[in-house]
Structures are given as C-alpha cells and as structure tokens.
Amino acid sequence: MPKAQFPMSESATNVVNSYIDEALRLNASDVHIEPDATHVRIRFRIDGTLREAGSEDTDFLPTLVSRIKVLSNLDISETRIPQDGRFQLKKGGKELDVRVSVFPTSYGECVVMRLLDLSRALLSFDQLGVRGNDLDRLQRMVSKPNGLLLVTGPTGSGKTTSLFSFLNTITTPEKCVVTLEDPIEYRLPNIRQTQVDYDIGLTFAKGLRGLFRQNPDIIMVGEIRDQETAQIAVEAALTGHLVLTTLHTNDAIGAVARLVNMGTEPFLIGSSLIGVIAQRLVRKVCEVCGKEFHPPQTLLEDLGMHEKDAVFRRGEKCDACAFTGYRGRSGIFEVLEVTKEIETMIIAREPIEHIETNARRSGMKSLRENGLSLAREGFTTLEEIVRLTRKG
Numbered sequence: 001m002p003k004a005q006f007p008m009s010e011s012a013t014n015v016v017n018s019y020i021d022e023a024l025r026l027n028a029s030d031v032h033i034e035p036d037a038t039h040v041r042i043r044f045r046i047d048g049t050l051r052e053a054g055s056e057d058t059d060f061l062p063t064l065v066s067r068i069k070v071l072s073n074l075d076i077s078e079t080r081i082p083q084d085g086r087f088q089l090k091k092g093g094k095e096l097d098v099r100v101s102v103f104p105t106s107y108g109e110c111v112v113m114r115l116l117d118l119s120r121a122l123l124s125f126d127q128l129g130v131r132g133n134d135l136d137r138l139q140r141m142v143s144k145p146n147g148l149l150l151v152t153g154p155t156g157s158g159k160t161t162s163l164f165s166f167l168n169t170i171t172t173p174e175k176c177v178v179t180l181e182d183p184i185e186y187r188l189p190n191i192r193q194t195q196v197d198y199d200i201g202l203t204f205a206k207g208l209r210g211l212f213r214q215n216p217d218i219i220m221v222g223e224i225r226d227q228e229t230a231q232i233a234v235e236a237a238l239t240g241h242l243v244l245t246t247l248h249t250n251d252a253i254g255a256v257a258r259l260v261n262m263g264t265e266p267f268l269i270g271s272s273l274i275g276v277i278a279q280r281l282v283r284k285v286c287e288v289c290g291k292e293f294h295p296p297q298t299l300l301e302d303l304g305m306h307e308k309d310a311v312f313r314r315g316e317k318c319d320a321c322a323f324t325g326y327r328g329r330s331g332i333f334e335v336l337e338v339t340k341e342i343e344t345m346i347i348a349r350e351p352i353e354h355i356e357t358n359a360r361r362s363g364m365k366s367l368r369e370n371g372l373s374l375a376r377e378g379f380t381t382l383e384e385i386v387r388l389t390r391k392g
Contacts, residue, residue: 012067015056020098022053023115024091026322030115033068035061035108047283047329048156051322061108068111072100080104084183099183116185123165128158129331133363134370137337138277142166145217147274148237150224152249158281158331159246160185163220166244167191170218179220180207196222208232212239221245227263234264237272250390251367252276252336253356256346270338270346278334280367280388282380283326286315290325295382303372303382313378330379332371332389336364 019042023031028044031053035041040061042054056064069076072085082103089096097116102109130138141149149166151159164186171177171190182196182204196202204221205228211219223246224230237243249255255276259269290313300310315325336359338346345355360366365373371385 012060012063015060015064016067016071019054020089020096020113020115021091024096027328028053028115031111031113033061033064033111033113035105035110037107040064040108046322047324047326048281049324058108065102065109065111068100068113069102071098074100074102079109086183097185097187099185114185122168122188123161125165125169128162128165128333129374130333130335134333134335134365137275137335141275141337142170144242144274146237146240146242148233148243148245148272149274150255150276151244151246152252152255152276152278153246153280154248154250156281157279158329159279160222162277162279162331163244163246164188167218167220170242175217176215177218177220178211178214178216179222180204180211181220181222204229205232208236212236216241218242218244223247224259224262230259230262230264231268234259234268234272237274238268249278252278252334252364253352253359254278255336256355257352266349267347270343273338273343273346275338276336278336278367279331280371281329282332282371282374282384282388283324284328284330284379285313285381286318286321286325286327288320288327289316289318290314290378291316292378299382303368303386305372310376312375312382314381314383325381326384330374332367332374332385334365334367334370337362 019031023044026044026046028046030045032043032050033040034043035058040056040058043050044053066076071087074083074085085100087098089098094117099114099116101112125135125138151162153159167177178192180194180196184193184195187193194207196204196207204225208221208229209232219236219241221233221243224233233243233245247255247258249258256269260266292311293314294309295312300307315321317323317325321327339362342355342358345358368385368389368391371389374380375382375385
C-alpha cells in the first residue's frame with residue numbers, strides 16, 4: 001500500500017479527515033497512529049491485519065492528537081493517562097461512529113480510531129456466513145423464549161457483530177430488549193443499551209441484577225468475565241429470559257468447561273444453556289485476481305484431505321486487494337446445540353471429551369472442517385484455515 005504523507009501546512013482537521021477517508025475507501029476497521037523516535041507511523045487494519053498507510057513528522061503529533069481529542073470530547077491537557085471517547089461523522093451518506101482510544105507511550109500518545117458502520121452490524125445469518133445444518137441449529141436456538149446462548153472466540157473474531165445480528169433478527173415491538181456493553185459499539189433502534197462503568201461500580205454483574213427489575217425479555221451481556229456475572233446470567237436464563245453473551249474460549253465445547261471452572265454448578269449450566277457458537281473471521285480470496293491452483297498433495301494429506309488433483313483458489317495479488325490476494329472477510333462457525341442428551345451429560349459431570357463426541361455424532365462440525373469446506377468452494381485459502389484453526 002503506498003504511503004500517504006500530508007504536508008505540515010495542512011490543518012490537523014484535514015489530515016484526520018484524509019486518513020479516515022482513505023481508511024473507508026480501503027474498508028479498514030481501525031486507524032492506528034503510533035509515534036516512535038523518528039516519526040509517527042500511520043497504519044490501517046484491513047481484514048484483520050495491519051498495513052502501513054503513511055507517516056507524519058513527530059512535531060505534528062501533539063496537534064494531531066489534540067484534534068482527535070477535541071472531536072472525541074476528551075481532555076486535551078491530559079497526556080499521562082489513557083482516555084476513551086467517540087465521535088460521529090457522515091461519510092458517503094452513512095452515519096459513521098468512530099471509537100477513540102488514546103494511550104500514553106514513551107514517544108508520545110498513541111491513538112487508535114475504530115470505524116464503526118452501523119450497517120455492518122445488521123447482517124443476516126447468511127451474510128455472517130452461517131450455512132447448512134449450522135444455520136438450522138442457530139435459527140432454532142435464537143427463536144427459543146429463554147435460555148443462555150454463548151458466542152466464543154478471540155478478540156476480533158466478530159462476536160459483537162454476531163450478537164447484534166441475532167438481536168436484529170429476533171427483536172420485535174412486543175419484546176423488551178436491553179444490553180450491557182463495554183463499550184457500546186453500535187447504537188441500534190428499539191433496544192435500550194447501557195455502558196458499564198467500573199469507576200462508579202456499574203459492572204456487568206451489578207447491571208444484570210438491576211435489569212431484573214426492568215422486566216426484559218431479551219438481555220445481551222457484552223462478556224462473561226467472572227464467576228458472579230456467569231452466575232447471574234445463568235439465573236436470568238433460568239427465570240424466563242433469553243440471555244445472549246460472549247466468552248473467551250477456543251472452541252464451542254470449551255465454553256462448558258470454562259463456566260465450570262468459573263464456579264458455576266454443572267446442573268445450572270445444563271439446565272440453562274441453549275447452545276454455543278464458536279467463530280473466526282477468515283479472509284476471502286480476492287474476486288479480481290483469484291485464480292485456480294493445485295496445492296501440494298502433502299498439504300492436503302496433512303489436513304486429512306485425500307482428494308487427488310483437488311482444485312482450490314488463491315489471489316495472485318493486485319491493486320484491488322492491496323497486493324495481499326485477499327479482500328473482505330467471512331465467518332466460519334462451530335455450532336453446539338444443547339440437546340436433551342447433552343444437557344443430561346453436562347448435569348452428570350461427564351468428561352468434556354465425551355460431550356464433544358456426542359455433539360459430533362449429532363452433526364456438529366469443527367471450525368477447521370467448516371473452514372476447509374469454504375476453501376473447497378474457493379471462498380478462502382487452505383493457508384488461511386490452517387492459520388486460524390486447530391486440528392480436530
């Protein structure tokens with residue numbers, strides 16, 4: 001990607017706008033402003049990876065950061081502690097929400113601007129990438145009137161987008177929907193959203209307890225981080241609420257073990273848990289330069305694929321994909337639906353391995369299996385699936 005430098009004579013307003021415009025043109029999710037000893041590096045996060053986008057003189061950093069702080073309603077005189085804010089822009093006829101994080105470093109303040117487009121949050125299940133039997137399972141789970149539904153995966157795997165897509169599908173005028181988030185990323189109509197604030201004691205757990213008196217039908221909790229939040233979420237699910245939340249585990253079955261390790265009793269987990277969706281975001285082969293190719297047979301065999309002369313696709317790198325071979329991302333999923341048999345196994349404290357075996361007999365496919373199916377169809381590459389998933 002060519003580096004864009006803006007002369008010092010230009011105002012900080014123009015420089016900030018220029019970088020945001022360029023980031024939007026390239027479908028970037030974040031703009032990073034990173035000072036070091038000799039210059040200020042500008043990088044964009046595109047399809048989950050950081051790419052060089054430009055540089056500025058170190059003398060320009062305070063002016064640049066101050067402009068972003070003014071936009072975000074932050075304290076421009078404070079440079080010693082982290083600050084978080086946000087501001088809104090109209091670009092291309094769309095409302096853009098920009099979430100700002102300012103963090104002190106040895107060479108000056110580092111800024112990350114996350115560009116949030118509301119339309120990206122309102123995706124259908126098909127647009128998320130859920131397909132086939134997994135789509136049927138997911139639709140059954142979100143249509144239930146009560147229970148606990150978990151979305152798992154590492155940071156940046158699209159969990160929040162999935163949760164809002166679920167809410168968008170099931171929210172109706174007859175239902176009271178409330179959220180507890182940290183931070184609020186997308187502001188949606190017909191949903192009451194609350195930002196947790198640890199400085200004043202408004203934690204996920206305390207907010208959940210307060211919500212019981214609001215008589216909600218559906219509760220979305222940004223994340224289960226501790227035993228108290230897990231316990232209250234389970235209680236809410238058992239008392240007639242549909243609870244959607246996230247958990248940091250590598251796969252779907254790991255969520256059960258994680259809840260147990262947090263101190264939640266297995267009989268409560270089994271009785272409340274509807275299902276778990278583990279997910280990753282894989283880069284898609286560029287539609288402009290994508291070509292068919294034959295991968296080495298050794299790679300196929302290592303992946304458990306024994307097709308002879310199998311044909312896949314990969315990008316040959318072009319201007320459209322900034323010479324990466326990839327453009328855009330899609331989700332891959334592992335969907336665990338808690339059946340009566342699995343519920344009984346959880347309550348009986350059977351080993352996680354046995355529960356996973358039962359789920360796979362019922363049709364659950366691993367992240368890698370679903371990813372390899374996408375690679376076979378030419379949507380992504382084998383290397384991308386190997387990078388993001390484990391064997392199994």
